[in-house]
Amino acid sequence: MSKPKKPKQTKQVPTKQTPSFKPPTAALATHGPELPKIVTSRIGVENSYTLDTFLNTGGYQGLKKALSMTPEAVSEQVMTASLLGRGGAGFPAGRKWSMLGQSPVKYLVVNGDESEPATFKDRMLVENDPHQLIEGTVITAYAIGAVLAFIYIRGEFALALERLQAALNEAYQHGAVGKSIFGSSVSLDIIVQPGAGAYICGEETALLEALEGKRGFPRIKPPYFPAAVGLYGEPTIVNNVETISNIPWIVKNGGAAFRRLGEGNSTGTRLFALSGHVKRPGNYEIEMAKNSFENIIYDSDLGGGILNDHELKAFIPGGVSSPWFGPEHLGLPLSAEAVGQAGSMLGSGSIVVMDHTTCIVRVAWRITRFFHRESCGQCTPCREGAGWLEKILHRIESGAGKEEDLDLLMDVCDNISPGIIWPPAQTTICPLGPSIPPSIASGIKMFRDEFLIHVKEGGCPISDARHSAEVSRV
Amino acid sequence: MSGLNPETLAQAKQLLSLYPHRRSALIPLCHLAQSQDGWLTRQAMCDIAELVGITPAEVLGTVSFYEMFHTEPIGRYLISVCTNISCMLGGAYDLLDHIKKRLKVSPDGTTSDGLFTLQEAECLAGCDKGPCVTVNHRYVDANTSDTFDALVEQLKAGSLEDTIPVHGVLIRVKRERGREAVKDDGVEVAT
Numbered sequence: 133m134s135k136p137k138k139p140k141q142t143k144q145v146p147t148k149q150t151p152s153f154k155p156p157t158a159a160l161a162t163h164g165p166e167l168p169k170i171v172t173s174r175i176g177v178e179n180s181y182t183l184d185t186f187l188n189t190g191g192y193q194g195l196k197k198a199l200s201m202t203p204e205a206v207s208e209q210v211m212t213a214s215l216l217g218r219g220g221a222g223f224p225a226g227r228k229w230s231m232l233g234q235s236p237v238k239y240l241v242v243n244g245d246e247s248e249p250a251t252f253k254d255r256m257l258v259e260n261d262p263h264q265l266i267e268g269t270v271i272t273a274y275a276i277g278a279v280l281a282f283i284y285i286r287g288e289f290a291l292a293l294e295r296l297q298a299a300l301n302e303a304y305q306h307g308a309v310g311k312s313i314f315g316s317s318v319s320l321d322i323i324v325q326p327g328a329g330a331y332i333c334g335e336e337t338a339l340l341e342a343l344e345g346k347r348g349f350p351r352i353k354p355p356y357f358p359a360a361v362g363l364y365g366e367p368t369i370v371n372n373v374e375t376i377s378n379i380p381w382i383v384k385n386g387g388a389a390f391r392r393l394g395e396g397n398s399t400g401t402r403l404f405a406l407s408g409h410v411k412r413p414g415n416y417e418i419e420m421a422k423n424s425f426e427n428i429i430y431d432s433d434l435g436g437g438i439l440n441d442h443e444l445k446a447f448i449p450g451g452v453s454s455p456w457f458g459p460e461h462l463g464l465p466l467s468a469e470a471v472g473q474a475g476s477m478l479g480s481g482s483i484v485v486m487d488h489t490t491c492i493v494r495v496a497w498r499i500t501r502f503f504h505r506e507s508c509g510q511c512t513p514c515r516e517g518a519g520w521l522e523k524i525l526h527r528i529e530s531g532a533g534k535e536e537d538l539d540l541l542m543d544v545c546d547n548i549s550p551g552i553i554w555p556p557a558q559t560t561i562c563p564l565g566p567s568i569p570p571s572i573a574s575g576i577k578m579f580r581d582e583f584l585i586h587v588k589e590g591g592c593p594i595s596d597a598r599h600s601a602e603v604s605r606v
Numbered sequence: 607m608s609g610l611n612p613e614t615l616a617q618a619k620q621l622l623s624l625y626p627h628r629r630s631a632l633i634p635l636c637h638l639a640q641s642q643d644g645w646l647t648r649q650a651m652c653d654i655a656e657l658v659g660i661t662p663a664e665v666l667g668t669v670s671f672y673e674m675f676h677t678e679p680i681g682r683y684l685i686s687v688c689t690n691i692s693c694m695l696g697g698a699y700d701l702l703d704h705i706k707k708r709l710k711v712s713p714d715g716t717t718s719d720g721l722f723t724l725q726e727a728e729c730l731a732g733c734d735k736g737p738c739v740t741v742n743h744r745y746v747d748a749n750t751s752d753t754f755d756a757l758v759e760q761l762k763a764g765s766l767e768d769t770i771p772v773h774g775v776l777i778r779v780k781r782e783r784g785r786e787a788v789k790d791d792g793v794e795v796a797t
Contacts, residue, residue, distance in 0.1 A: 249692070250691055250733045286731075287672070287674045291744065294778060304783045304786070310783060319787035321624075323625070324777075325634065328673070329672045329675075330673060331728065343630055344629055345632030347671040348672070364627055407692035407734055408695045408696075414734045484695070490695065495694075498689070502728055502729075
C-alpha cells in the first residue's frame with residue numbers, strides 16, 4: 133500500500149513535577165501531512181481545555197453555523213458524512229438519529245463511560261477538549277430536538293469530570309449553553325453526570341438505568357433501541373464521546389468533506405488506542421481504511437514497532453471482546469468492512485500488541501477475569517460461565533490443568549455464545565457474555581500447543597522468564 | 607453516626623433541582639455524601655433516601671452495585687493499581703507485588719494507620735503509560751517501584767493535598783448555573 137510521507141511527531145513533554153497528574157495522553161496527528169485532524173486538533177495545545185483556547189482555534193463556529201441551519205439540514209450533513217458510531221458497535225450516527233421516536237420530550241445522552249480494557253481515547257478527548265464535546269452535544273441536541281442533554285462520564289475519570297464541569301460553566305457564561313443560545317430561540321441545558329464504577333454501564337441501556345439512579349442492569353430487548361424507548365421511557369439518543377466530538381467539524385466543513393476521507397462505509401478519521409508491547413503507545417487519529425495494522429504498529433510516527441525489537445506474537449484488533457489476529461493479518465486495512473470479513477472487528481478502536489514473550493494463557497485468563505468481575509449477574513451463562521472459565525484458565529496457568537480442560541473451556545464458551553461464531557450469537561440480555569469467548573477461542577485456536585505445554589509441564593513456562601526481560605520499558 | 611451536614615444538604619438540594627426525575631440524582635448524591643465522610647454512612651444513605659423519595663433499601667440496592675461506593679470506612683488514599691491486559695503486559699503484577707510489600711497490605715485491605723487502601727483495579731484508561739496507578743482516582747506517575755515509593759512518602763508528608771484530595775472528594779468544580787432552558791409549560795421537569 134502506498135502512503136504519503138508523514139511529518140515527524142512531537143511527543144507530549146512530560147511534566148517535571150513528580151508525582152502529579154499525568155500529562156495529556158500523547159496523541160497525535162492524522163497520518164499524512166495533508167489530512168485534517170478532526171477530533172484531536174487541540175491535543176497538545178497549551179490549556180486546550182479552556183474557553184479562551186477553544187475560541188482562538190475555531191471553537192463554537194460549528195454551533196453558530198448549525199443554528200443558522202434547520203435541524204433537518206444538520207442531520208442531513210451527518211447522514212452524508214456516514215459517520216459510524218465510535219463506541220464499539222459502529223452503528224451509523226445519522227441513521228440512529230433518524231430512528232428517534234415522536235414525542236415532545238426527547239433526550240440526548242453522551243456516553244463517556246469508557247471502560248473497555250485498553251481503550252483510553254474518550255478520556256483524552258474529555259480531559260483535553262471538553263468544549264469540543266459540549267459543542268457537539270449542543271449541535272446534536274438541536275438536530276434531534278432534545279430538551280435536555282446528559283454527558284455521562286465514567287466515575288473514575290476525576291480529571292475529566294472536573295475539566296468538563298469547568299468547561300460547562302464557561303460555556304453557560306459564554307452563551308453556548310442554556311437559555312437562548314447565542315441569542316437564538318434555541319435553549320438547552322446540559323448535565324454532567326458521573327458514573328460510579330461499573331464497566332457494564334457502557335452498554336447504552338445499562339447506562340440509562342444508572343442515569344435513572346438504579347443498578348446498571350442492561351434492559352431486556354425489545355425495544356432494541358433507546359431511540360424508541362430510552363431515558364424515563366422517552367425517545368433518547370445515546371452517542372459515544374468520540375462520535376459527538378466529530379460533529380462540530382462535520383457541520384463546519386460539511387458531511388461530504390468528511391466522507392471524502394476513508395473508504396466505503398469507513399469514513400473520516402478515527403482514534404485508535406494503541407497499547408501493549410509497542411515502542412510508542414498512545415492514541416492516534418488516522419484516516420480510516422487508508423492505513424493497515426502494520427502501519428499503526430510499526431510506522432515510526434505511530435507505534436514505532438515492537439518494544440525491545442521483539443517479535444510480534446499476536447494482537448487484539450478492537451478491544452478485548454474481539455477475536456485476535458496474528459502477524460499474517462498485519463496487512464489488513466483499518467476499515468470496519470475488512471476487519472469484519474477477516475473475522476473480527478475494530479470495536480472500540482483499541483489495539484493491544486503482544487510480543488513473543490507473552491504468555492497466551494495468562495492473557496486469556498486476565499481478560500476472562502475482567503469479564504467475570506464486571507458481569508452484572510442478570511444472566512446465568514455470563515455470570516456463571518465467566519467464573520468457571522476464569523477458574524479453568526487459572527488452573528492451567530498455575531499448573532493444575534488437564535488436557536480435557538481445553539474442550540471444557542470451549543464447551544462453556546459454547547454455552548455462553550452458541551457455536552462460538554463471529555459475529556457472536558447471544559444467550560444473554562447484552563453483549564457482555566458473548567464478549568468472553570473470543571479471547572479464549574482465539575488463544576486455543578492460534579496457540580493450542582502453548583496451552584498443552586502448560587498442562588504437560590505443570591505450569592507456565594514463559595511468565596517467569598519474560599518478567600525480567602520487560603523492565604527496560606521507557 | 608450523623609448523616610448529611612447542613613452544607614452538604616444545601617448542595618444536595620441544588621443537585622436535586624437539576625433533574626427531571628429526582629432519582630437520577632441518586633448517584634451524584636452518593637458521591638456528594640462520600641465527599642463529606644470519605645465513605646457512605648448508613649445515616650447518609652437514609653438521608654439520601656428521604657431526599658430522593660425512595661427507601662433506604664433502594665439506595666443501598668443501587669449503591670452496592672457500584673465499585674466506587676464504600677459502605678465501610680476506607681483509607682484516606684485509595685491506591686488503585688490496574689492489572690488489566692495492557693498494564694499486565696507492562697509488568698503490573700510485579701508492581702502490585704512491590705506495593706503489597708511496601709504497604710504491608712493485600713488488595714482490598716487498609717494499612718493499620720488508616721492512610722492507604724489498596725485496590726487491584728480493572729482498566730483505568732491509562733494504557734499508554736502503564737502500569738497505571740491512581741490515588742483517589744487521580745493519575746500519578748508511579749509505574750515503577752522507585753516512583754511508587756516516592757509517591758508514598760509524599761502522600762505521608764501531605765505534600766500532594768492540592769492535587770490529590772482525600773478519598774471521596776471527586777469533582778471539586780461546582781456547577782455554577784441551574785437549569786435555564788426549562789419551558790414554561792414545565793414538560794421537561796414533570797416527575
